[in-house]
Amino acid sequence: MSKLCLVVRGGWDGHDPVRATEVFIPALEDAGFFVDVEDSPEVYSDEATLARYDLIVQCLTMGSATVDEISGLRRAVANGAGFAGWHGGIIDSFRASTDYLQLVGAQFAAHPHAPADRGRIDVEAYREYTVRFTPAGKAHPITEGMSDFDVLTEQYWVLTDPLLEVLADCVLVPGNGDEWAEPVTMPVAWTRTWGKGRIFATSIGHTVDSLENPPVRALIERGLAWAAR
Template structure:
């Protein structure tokens, strides 16, 4: 009997250790990205004349918000039809070259996570924005898996910390800030309700205009899990969830909302994305 219990104990301990290693490996890859390959071949794109072109980029090498991405594509294409935009969706990085980027009025990182572009492609996107292009990021595009200083500084202006885990999804009122660009304020509601996975950043975003915020004191921001026990903090009553800024001659716009397919069914959220596109492609 003692021998059996000893074998059982060793077996259970081995299983626990293996599960811990597997979970730790998975969490590391979520945070720092899975093995990466870079696509460098230029795609063949037929750009329609006299229509603004929008690049929707859905590549992920970190956590993939598959449901949100899948829900977003038909809606973004629907906005394209409604407003006469040409929407080109891809998960291939070969389009990030100077020749083709300059033909787009806007690039959207649609829940794109991890390191998704090589050095030359990153440089091409940086130049594109700084010389007058626009970049939009949705939800996962703002986590800390990208490892790209320019991107973190110019799209986010803040460093991602965590998101709540218990509960992961919470309802909150989303409030429109004062003194924002009239293209936004004249078309967006002043307050609406949304249920989402609220991203917590270490600091308030710098050098940006906050468009929407929530009262962070009214959500449970606890992101503690296993060995991560220092994530029980939030951003306070002023918790930004959408903001924009000028970058050189170009523009960036980011919203931390958009984790699930359900969010895309919220007409107020879709209006935010619609107005974000309109603001992004408007010439200065």
């Protein structure tokens, strides 16, 4: 039986929400989902419509949502809809909504600058780092069998709560001019349950190129499939 997926995209243009979501829509369709697309969170306030979906994929950086919209999203997830996304499209959304922050359990705080010796790197906030799978990640259906991999992209400083199950992490190493004195471990991919619903998120995904990196793409595709009802 086919399942229904809702893609909600928009917000800051720098994350290219249309092209970014188009990376994954074919895989969702190949997995048997009928996919609907909305360009604002307004649909979250329509309880009857939202109840139809088995998976909600959000790629909406910053922006705003009403109390009714966030309440509707929380209700849908608690009733069993999956909720998933990547990078700022899920963990830098609706900054003014504490109810949304509680639902997601992780919030983008910063992406520290690249080291002073970044040389050829053209983007100031890009860093080279290793995505490491945790013991939980090595046993989880999303990430079982995946190997640690290196990336060159934004490295998110993320604020989280203890309800997350971290599947992958990285080390944010201080460099010249950084204010923190010791390496800090940051989550990169995690899951969370909310009522009957499952949540998957990863901090990677700043550009379409980074999303098309084979291990990143595999991680997200597997996370979307796991989160679905």
